[in-house]
Amino acid sequence: MNRSIIGIGGGIFVLALAMISFPIAVTGHEEFDLVQEVGLYFIAPALAVVLIGSISSDPRVTTIGGALGNPDVDLVRADRVRRAPAPPARLAYHPREAVACRYCGSVIAPDLAQCPRCARARECRSCGRPLGIVLDRATCPACARAEPFCNCPHLPPRTGPAVGRRA
Secondary structure, three states, X not given: OOHHHHHHHHHHHHHHHHHHHHHHHHHOOOOOOHHHHHHHHHHHHXXXXXXXXXXXXXXXXXXXXHOOOOOOHHHHHHHHHHOOOOOOOOOOOOOOOOEEOOOOOOEEOOOOOEOOOOOOEXXXXXXXXXXXXXXXXXXXXXXXXXXXXXXXXXXXXXXXXXXXXXX
């Protein structure tokens, strides 16, 4: 509950009641004139401001983006921007991307665990261990998961020459 906003709404409501009752109390005429009609139109915004003030969760931060005199609203917004969550970690490769054999250089489909040319085991793109086959799919032997779901520690990509090839 934000008491400052409720106070502003209460002040508007009292002003509306004063505008409605002033002509009756001063002149004694019970006819509606312009001042009373304006007073009736002030009641709805006054109640809206009171309701907004009563549902605001943090009394230090005013609603309406600091329009009612909160100098710290820019600091609060900057703090929310700074605490943005980090984007999720992405794979360094696409799971359906073909792989080149590091021994003979031929292209290996992502669902194969062995090179079709030299019949050597393909390496897991996450942990670098030779892949095996379980239920007709390439599976990492360390964690027993399919290669795209390998949860072994991720190794940095190799930059040196391939094993078995001349540099």
